[in-house]
Amino acid sequence: MGYRFADLIDACHQEWSAYIEHDFVSQLGRGTLAEDSFRHYLKQDYLFLIQFSRAYALAAYKSHSLEELRNAFEGLKIILDTEMQLHLDYCAQWDIPRHELESLPEARATLAYTRYVLDAGARGDLLDLRVALAPCMVGYADIARWLNEQEATLRGADNPYTAWIEMYLSEEFQQAAASERQWLDVQLESLSSARFERLVTLFRDATRLEIDFWQIGLDLAE
Numbered sequence: 001m002g003y004r005f006a007d008l009i010d011a012c013h014q015e016w017s018a019y020i021e022h023d024f025v026s027q028l029g030r031g032t033l034a035e036d037s038f039r040h041y042l043k044q045d046y047l048f049l050i051q052f053s054r055a056y057a058l059a060a061y062k063s064h065s066l067e068e069l070r071n072a073f074e075g076l077k078i079i080l081d082t083e084m085q086l087h088l089d090y091c092a093q094w095d096i097p098r099h100e101l102e103s104l105p106e107a108r109a110t111l112a113y114t115r116y117v118l119d120a121g122a123r124g125d126l127l128d129l130r131v132a133l134a135p136c137m138v139g140y141a142d143i144a145r146w147l148n149e150q151e152a153t154l155r156g157a158d159n160p161y162t163a164w165i166e167m168y169l170s171e172e173f174q175q176a177a178a179s180e181r182q183w184l185d186v187q188l189e190s191l192s193s194a195r196f197e198r199l200v201t202l203f204r205d206a207t208r209l210e211i212d213f214w215q216i217g218l219d220l221a222e
Contacts (some may be wrong), residue, residue, distance in 0.1 A: 012200065012207055020143050039094055048114060058129060
């Protein structure tokens with residue numbers, strides 16, 4: 001029996017739980033997160049999305065089949081045509097104009113994770129790259145579902161962050177994350193234990209860097 005994406009999560013259970021259930025996420029779900037913390041996150045996430053667009057462009061370069069090329073193109077298209085516009089619209093609702101976003105410096109946590117992903121893809125193959133991307137694509141889908149299951153979450157206008165949660169609960173985003181899981185399941189199935197362990201290290205490091213990305217918002221509030 002081969003490996004599956006769930007095995008990566010099981011191997012990094014502590015880090016994955018710390019990421020999915022981070023205090024930033026919990027406060028966001030309860031609606032108690034400081035607005036300045038959320039605005040800081042939104043600004044850095046714009047820069048984050050730009051670098052992840054580059055990562056999907058790299059995925060196209062690393063592809064070996066027409067199907068993989070199409071998959072990378074769809075990932076890039078979702079970020080540029082859907083997620084980026086949703087993010088810009090959402091930032092506007094929080095009084096963050098586009099010109100401010102375009103002049104922002106990247107926080108160290110933003111630089112660390114995005115460049116880690118790009119480096120993993122440049123040094124490795126397509127599987128390395130997509131395992132490094134998985135905490136973002138798959139993780140945000142898991143986070144939205146986890147928040148939706150929590151008491152006092154998504155109770156309407158009382159939570160100012162409901163729209164953010166619903167964005168990642170959307171059928172389109174959840175389906176994209178499910179498709180990514182399926183692709184990873186197929187790729188992981190025939191791997192040797194040594195290759196899988198290398199991917200565990202990659203996945204764990206990427207997840208730890210995502211945790212740091214949440215933390216920058218809380219550190220700002222402190």
